[in-house]
Amino acid sequence: MQHPDTFLYDVIIAGAGPVGLFLACELRRAGCSVLVLEKAQDPHSPLKSLPFGLRGLSVPSIESLDRRDLLDDLTHRAAGGDTPAAAHWMQRQRRPGGHFAGIQFFHDRIDSSHWRYRLPGPIGSLAADMASIEAVFAIRAAELGVAIRRSCGVESFTQSDDGVTVETTGATARGRWLVGCDGGRSLVRKAAGIGFAGTDPEFTGYSAEVELADPAALTPGRHYTASGMYTYAAPGTIAMVDFDGGAAHRTEPNRERIEAVLRKISGIDVKVTRLALATTWTDRACQASSYRKGRVLLAGDAAHIHSPLGGQGLNLGLGDAMNLGWKLAATIRGDAPAGLLDSYADERQPVGARILDWSRAQVALMRPSRSSRALEAIIRDLIDTRDGATYFAERVWGVLLRYDLGDSHPLVGRSVPDFALDDGTRPAALLRTGQGLLLNFEARPSLDILARRWRGRINHVARDAGDRLGLTALLVRPDGIVSWVGEGTPDIEDASRAARRWFGEPE
Ligand SMILES: Cc1cc2nc3c(=O)[nH]c(=O)nc-3n(C[C@H](O)[C@H](O)[C@H](O)COP(=O)(O)OP(=O)(O)OC[C@H]3O[C@@H](n4cnc5c(N)ncnc54)[C@H](O)[C@@H]3O)c2cc1C
Structure with a gap:
């Protein structure tokens, strides 16, 4: 690999969390040179393993992983660990589908x-531990040729019209773009001067693994009480919410405190004999005022934070990365239509704002x-x-999930349905090249002509499907979002407009 002092990377990503790694794969697959700078030396942490590392993946996340051929790797890896994806609570009798404030x-x-x-789709639900998610992304990133430097936190940067110079621990790196995927306390966001506004915390949340003198003293399950909420899974996995205004967050949650808070919230005189692991979190909910400043962009927790209740943060971040990757790559290649990169924030900020409110509504219910x-x-x-x-x-x-791409058809702006094409392929497999996709169910020659004009940017597939939902054709963006739908005789002018809007001028 080139020496970071001299080589000009297309993109430098701050943070090798799940969002930074997934974005790195997106960009590298599209041909960009990518350097990921990660502050931590060691990617491992007990908080990334079970039980606390468990993350529920939403349908858009599962679809994104499938569209990038990462889904099988993740299900195999998660299944090989100590909690198989198939054993997640979503798979039980009277199957719970999820929850709202518990x-x-x-x-x-x-x-x-x-x-x-x-x-x-291929899988209705999936949960996996963070350690597996990050490992699968890191392996793919390495296979694709992403440079990842650990113990190399971003300390500061300056940007000019044509690039960003990043000061890291002991070195300087240069990139054409910098993306902050450096988590909720994002240095990149702060150094770029991007505001981060929202609502203050109402509670401190605790996740703890303990030994109890009498594990039967607590009843397993979720309990709302006069002073908060706690969940207990025997023999010693505890989550608690203490409505203290977030005051106890960032102070070490030691055995004495966990015991005191548990007694206060449960109203039961429990004795914690040993604390194996504990962490705190809050319901502070904030969003970046802008997702871009010049050549600096934000994605994942760097752009939005909220309470982990309801498990949406990772999904939101992966959605950012899936939306941003192909747009930034096209901008770097020079074939992006006007406004493509700005459509990242236009599309993702409202999605983030809605999730923050979803999280706030749950807090209101838990008071x-x-x-x-x-x-x-x-x-x-x-x-x-x-x-x-x-x-x-x-x-x-x-x-x-729907982006506002106009009202021409209810499917426009939504995820492409999982059509079973006549030769056994599915759209997810056809999107793995990272190109757009034109599904031409009736092999209409007019669409073939259109596809040839955008050759190399749009993968044209003229094949019928078992159930094609009454449609003649669809144009799909590289992130799997439908940008045009044809019914009956397709309107080629309309299809060409959509192709121009998302893929730029034809050859
Ligand atoms: C208890 C809990 C349960 C959760 N459950 C769910 C769930 O079920 N589903 C869900 O979708 N989400 C869940 N979340 C949220 C989810 O974990 C986060 O939203 C997700 O990890 C965000 O990913 P990220 O890559 O944006 O940031 P992070 O995971 O925070 O990664 C940021 C990375 O940047 C690095 N970094 C920081 N500063 C610098 C710097 N200056 N330079 C370089 N690197 C830097 C960090 O070391 C880290 O590796 C949960 C969160 C918690 C706390």
Whole structure:
């Protein structure tokens, strides 16, 4: 690899967390040279392993992994670990589909016929530990030729019209672009002067692995109490929410404190004999005022933070990376249409804002107040109705994620359905090149002509599908988002406009 002092990378990424690594793969696959700078020396942490490292992946995340041929690697790796993906709570009897502030909704209530343009994907749900997720991404990044430097945190940077110079621990690196994937306390965001506004924390959350003098003193499950909420899984896995305004976050959660908070919240005189592992978190919810400043971009927790309740942060970050990668790569190649890179923030900021509000709504329901308990009773009733369960599944699973790409068709702006094409292939496999995709179900010659004009940028597939939802053709962006739909005789002018908008001028 080139010496970082002299080589001009297309993109420098700060942070080798899941979002930085996934973005690095996206960019490298598209031909960009990528340097990832990571502050930590060692990628391993007990907090990335089970039970605390478990992350539920949403439908858009599962689809993204499938579209980049990472899904099998992750399911195999997670299954090879101590909690197989298939043993996750989502797979049990009266299968819970997920939860809102701990209130579960169940598969048997969900009406998926409501999702007119969805076809069942390869896997409905998946959870994996962070260690596996990061390892799978890091292996792929190395295979693709991404340079990853650990113990090499970004300390400062300067940017000019044509590049960014980054000062790291003991070295200087130069890139045409810098992307901050350096987590919630992002140095890149702060040094770029990008604001980070939102709501202050109401609570300190604790995750702890303990030994109890009497494990039977606590009842397993989730409990709302007069002073907070706790969940307990025997013999010693505990999560607690203490409405202290976030005051105890960032002070060491030692045995005495875990015991005191557990006693206070549970109202039970428990004795913690040993503390194996503990961490704290809050419900502070903030979002970057801008996702780009000049040649500096933000993705993942660097751009938005919120309470981990409901498990959305990683999914949100992977969605950022999937949206940003191909746009930044096209900008670097020089074939991006005007405004393509700015569409990253236009599309992703509203998605982030909605997730932050989803998280805030759950906090409101968890407050130890009589009004919150009253609200909880109402949500419990609603969530177990057909419409209620379907609504919560839509939000938690992310199945109806839609970017505002116009109103020409309900599918435009949404994820491409998982069509089973006549030769056995599926759109996910066809998107693995990182190009766009033109599905031409009726092999219309007019679309063949269009595809040839964008050769190299759009993969043209003229094949029918078992169920093609009444459509004639679709144009799909590299991130799997439908940008144009043809019904009956396709409107070629309209299709060409969509191709120009996302893939630039034709040859
Ligand atoms: C208890 C808990 C449970 C959660 N459960 C879920 C869940 O079920 N589903 C879900 O979607 N999300 C969940 N989340 C959220 C999820 O873990 C985060 O949103 C996700 O890890 C963000 O990824 P990231 O790559 O943006 O940031 P991070 O994972 O924070 O990675 C940032 C990386 O940048 C590095 N770094 C920091 N500063 C610098 C610097 N100056 N220079 C270079 N490198 C730097 C860090 O060392 C780190 O490796 C949970 C979070 C918690 C705390």
